Amino acid sequence: MKKRSKNLITFLVVLVTLNACTPPTEKTRTEEPVSHPKGQASVVDDVSDPNILQVAASSEPHSTLVAAVQAAQIEHVLVNAGPLTVFAPVNSAFEKLPDGTVQNLLKPENKDALAQILTRHAAPGSYDIEALKREAKKGRKLYMATGDYLEVTMDGDNISVAGAKIVGTVAASNGIIHVIENVILPK
């Protein structure tokens, strides 16, 4: 954000200089706001089904996750065409982490580490519950966006990914969200 404003100021200075040597025009474009600063993440669309980011943002139990996504600046990943399967830890899952862990990760200097942890919760592809059951039955591991492979296990009707139990599933326009009870940390 800081970088953007700096660039804008440079741009304005250049423009003012330019304007000084050319006749003024009726309207200069610099006064108009850029309409789509964030690309796909800022598309106004109340017709399509909500995407993963929109679903998560509207879910109170995922406020910590959403804050983390924003701090890691990976919103654009969750609105991308994907498809993505996101294992979304609820707030209480983050609370189970050792004291200070979340606060520490949210610091700007830990942005990359936070992004790595969050990305580890996303699998390219759309795996609904039936697809995850097939993963477990066939012994296939889930390939995550970080390159890790996670094990899918089935105990009766309960499905777990890397030991984190799935407690709910929400379909999104660009993939699927499975709500989990634990944060999946690297071994």
Place this chain on the structure above:
Amino acid sequence: MKNNNLHANALIIGMLALIMSCGQAGKNGSNGALSGSIAEKVYIAPGERDEQYAFLSGGYSGNLTVYGLPSGRLFKEIPVFSQFPTSGYGYSEETKPMLNTSFGFIPWDDLHHPDISQTNGELDGRWIFANGNNTPRIARVSLSTFETEEIIEVPNSAGNHSSSFITENTEYVVAGTRFSVPVPQKDIPIKEYKSNFKGALTFISVEPEHGHMDIKFQLLMPGFNYDLSHPGRGKSHGWFFFSTYNTEEANTLLEVNASQNDKDFIAAVNWKKIEEFVNNGGGTKMASNYAHNVYNESTHTATSTIKKEVLTVNPADVPGAIYFLPTPKSPHGCDVDPSGQYIVGAGKLSANITVHSFDKMLAAIEAKKFDGDAYGIPILNYDDVLAGSVQSGGLGPLHTEFDGRGNAYTTFFISSEVVKWKLETWEVIDRKPTYYSVGHLMIPGGNSRNPHGKYLVAMNKITKDRYLPTGPEMEHSAQIYDISGEKMELLYDFPTHGEPHYAAGCNADLLVNNSKKIYRLDENNHPYGIKSPAEARVERDGKEVHIYMSTIRSHFTPDNIEGVKVGDKVYFHITNHEQDFDVPHGFSMIGQGTSEILIMPGQTKTSLWEPKKVGVWPFYCTDFCSALHQEMQGYIRVSPAQSDIQLSWSLDE
């Protein structure tokens, strides 16, 4: 004599051009007309949007193209009269009926004059109409989906050129014939043209809610060529004006034989009077044969109906409804100013522009001051109806548009320029070269009561050295001028696609908020659609195999199919289960005698495949839909015709 005049005028123009170019050079030197301020006027920064939409006719491409103004960026090509592999229009089973005619399936046409629907004389942004010139048809395109929704064939017409212009409440879209023909068609010697050939002017009613078109009546006019037309508006609403040439009724070497009369006519048609006549039972029903094709957004399917009858009107049966206004030198463009008072006829062999007065026309009619008649249609005196003549100094005037500030802009083909002149004083205010033989021009809203007089787009017929060369064929060039000031300013030029004959434009905010993003799955009533991937299946009906297939990122359901045989007709009915803006999936099958299809979110489309070879054959998604697009594929096993392998299908079994 005529030729000598042409040469003399050309000389004068040449000298003028020289003088003017000197003047401009001086101007350029003083304030830098080509400096950054001009670039800024057309520069749309990344993420910003254009102010206006422009819909350019594609001419022989058969399609419409959508551009942004002022940037000249191409947004889309909308297939109208031509098969279009990019979307599968005219190839998918659902859209093949759109191109049906009384001549059978016609995969192409020559699209000429787009016109946006109006309410109270102002653009309302619901639909855009366009004419097929060759096999006469009128199309209606939705400005919410940017898809062609309806095409109606025009019988008794040929070279459907003075089309497709609409009245100020979209009561009618009007289609006039360029070539007169025997009506009804019959086997007669061509030399019997005179009095045997008729020119049909067709008034197609537009149903206000859905826009559905229906031929209300056809006026069977004398056998002239009806070139262009425009509706009356404001005070002249209820009238329609058509330029004519070949009032000589020549049937050979028209370039000479149709240029014999010093004046041809603009036909003024009081359509309200004729409407009343037919509403009271007037007119003659004529046996006919023409296709009416309608696309249903709920079933995602078009149907074609052949209609068998058309209501014709003989002008002699409705006295007082039609008059001829003498207009010099084979008039081409026939344009009406925003007030509806002035009718501009551009004699394409003339140096001057003729402007008729609607009020004077009514007065002359009232006073019954006629100069004879043509086939019973009264001819008014030229001097009685003339409002003024623009001594343009140009050569070959074609088309005129208006800026809503009392100015008119006329293109000149031979002298390659746009001339700005003032209504009522008829004086020339400015002229700017287009260099490359300009045809049409367009000011967004220019054919309405309320033009948006900021930009003017001139569409040239020639390109030559304007851009990097691309062999002997180059896309035609268009030029955008800023017309907000006293003098026009050339801002930018850009290539077009096909050949733009006319265009229509409007402010972006008229369309932006109505633009459709997805088709809702719960509103999909396609007979072969499926509501979820769980309903995917394959059914055999004799030699026909129907595959009810689903697409969602990033797989087909099913993706393994066996039991298909050589000689089968395999229909892939594909429902795109995405409900996400701008996420279509495509489909194509190896060896398929048709194009791919592109299926919009929530839509169902059908592609036909007739397997000819035994083997296992792949299909795939043609649109880069997702990160796993390259994985979006499937196989079909094709067995010999006599094989007894049962149908089976699966996904990840």
